[in-house]
Amino acid sequence: MNTVKTVRELRAAVARARSEGKRIGFVPTMGNLHSGHIALITKATQRVDFVVASIFVNPLQFGAGEDLDKYPRTLAADQQKLLEAGCDLLFAPTVEEMYPDGMTGQTRVSVPQLSEGLCGASRPGHFEGVATVVSKLFNMVQPDLAIFGQKDFQQLAVIRALVHDLNMPIQIIGEPTVRAADGLALSxxxxxxxxxxxxxxxxxxxxxxxxxxxxxxxxxxxxxxxxxxxxxxxxxxxxxxxxxxxxxxxxxxxxxxxxxxxxxxxxxxxxxxxxxxxxxxxxxxx
Ligand SMILES: Nc1ncnc2c1ncn2[C@@H]1O[C@H](COP(=O)(O)OP(=O)(O)OP(=O)(O)O)[C@@H](O)[C@H]1O
Ligand SMILES: CC(C)(CO)[C@@H](O)C(=O)[O-]
Ligand code: BAL
Missing domain, CATH: 3.30.1300.10 (Pantoate-beta-alanine ligase, C-terminal domain)
Structure with missing residues (x-):
């Protein structure tokens, strides 16, 4: 499994896979991978020929006072888990690579109604940050399908709506929540x-x-x-x-x-x- 950090390298690797006639699947994450993430990768390996994962802790979806700084970053362990799960390519960009002109003037994607209430009420701007980064990642990878966990139920609904409303030719798959033996959702x-x-x-x-x-x-x-x-x-x-x-x-x-x-x-x-x-x-x- 290759790890790339730039959009340029990502596009080149995906273009190579495409030229070999491969179907592309994509699993976006924020890293610190557990069995819930790995279930998404496994599902992707069953559905496509070339699996791309991303690890990016997206500052745009964190509010002031949230846990952006202390969010766990465990790249080496994550790479090993992705390799074992059959992932073909990891995209792990820096904040500068994702937002080269900073975040203030960044074009935003917002999904009304579904983003309001629930997590949207307690985390203002959160789903705009998610919809924006996921749109950027989709444009970078241009996958045939993308896989998300049902644990983030509202997020999945927001992403289904954005793909529909912006006419993106990407199939969205929602996978069941993986739980510990005592029922706690892995997170x-x-x-x-x-x-x-x-x-x-x-x-x-x-x-x-x-x-x-x-x-x-x-x-x-x-x-x-x-x-x-x-x-x-x-x-x-x-x-x-x-x-x-x-x-x-x-x-x-x-x-x-x-x-x-x-x-x-x-x-x-x-x-x-x-x-x-x-x-x-x-x-x-x-
Ligand atoms: N227990 C789980 N079962 C299935 N999918 C999951 C699970 N936990 C997370 N996912 C999915 O993995 C993808 C990446 O999520 P993320 O990296 O935020 O992981 P997380 O463990 O949910 O982290 P967080 O602590 O931020 O909630 C999302 O599509 C999310 O829904
Ligand atoms: C979809 C996502 C990778 C966007 O940053 C994130 O919200 C997550 O991990 O669920
Ligand atoms: N899994 C959702 C990402 C977040 O809490 O920011």
Whole structure:
């Protein structure tokens, strides 16, 4: 597996693969890779002939006071994992390579409606930063398909919308969330948790599962359900940012009549913000 750091080298390597008739798949990441990321690479190797991954901690999607500076950077270990997973090319640019003229005057891509609320409400500008960098990366790599995790459910919806609205000929694939045995969604930010916090963290997925079970059993008083579960998160020592039931396709607040639902949560454990979600389609047999 080759690692390239410039757009020029990236384009040359992808052009070589294209000239050999290969289909290109792309997995963008921020690095510090775990089994959730590797599942996306494995999926890509099954679908295309040439897999490109990127590692770039994108300053444009971090707000003031967020964890940009302390976000884990583990390039050597990541390269080894990508190699073992069958990745063909890693693009690991610097901030200067991605934003040579700085970020202030950078053209932005914004996806209205889907970017509002949930993580968009607590992280203003976050999805504009994500949509902008993903658009730039898509233009650099020009893949046939790109793979994202369903763990970042709102992000996946935003990216599907931007590809549709900007007529990008890229198939977007969403892959299921990879979890630890106790249910905690794998995330690079789990590494920030102390041993005691790590023991508490599975309450996030338990909360989602209990809400889903109650809905499956016919509960439709969503506000009451949410309020009870927020109390449970708080009792466990978490500080909930949001816990909501939304329509899975539009992300508008769910009504009692909706059948395709997603329960989404973001909650702080100390200073670490964890997100998770559970997709519940009442018309699909369990
Ligand atoms: N547990 C997981 N299962 C499946 N996909 C995942 C998982 N965690 C992250 N991904 C996906 O990997 C891609 C890169 O995500 P990212 O590098 O931000 O990892 P992360 O572990 O989610 O980090 P963070 O701590 O920032 O949430 C995204 O498409 C994301 O949805
Ligand atoms: C898609 C992404 C790589 C854009 O920086 C990031 O938001 C992530 O890792 O989910
Ligand atoms: N996985 C989402 C990237 C972020 O939290 O900035």
């Amino acid at each position: 690079s930010r789990n590494g920030f948790l102390s041993e005691e916090q790590r023991a508490v963290a599975p309450v996030v997925y338990r909360t989602l599962s209990q809400i889903a079970d109650a809905i499956k059993q016919g509960e439709r008083d969503f506000p009451a359900l949410i309020n009870a579960q927020i109390k449970q998160l708080e009792a466990a020592g978490m500080r909930p940012d949001y816990l909501e039931i939304r329509h899975a396709l539009t992300l508008r607040p769910a009504t009692a009549e909706d059948r395709d639902l997603v329960i989404l949560v973001a909650a702080f454990l100390g200073t670490t913000r964890l997100i998770d979600n559970l997709h519940l389609n009442l018309d699909t047999p369990a």
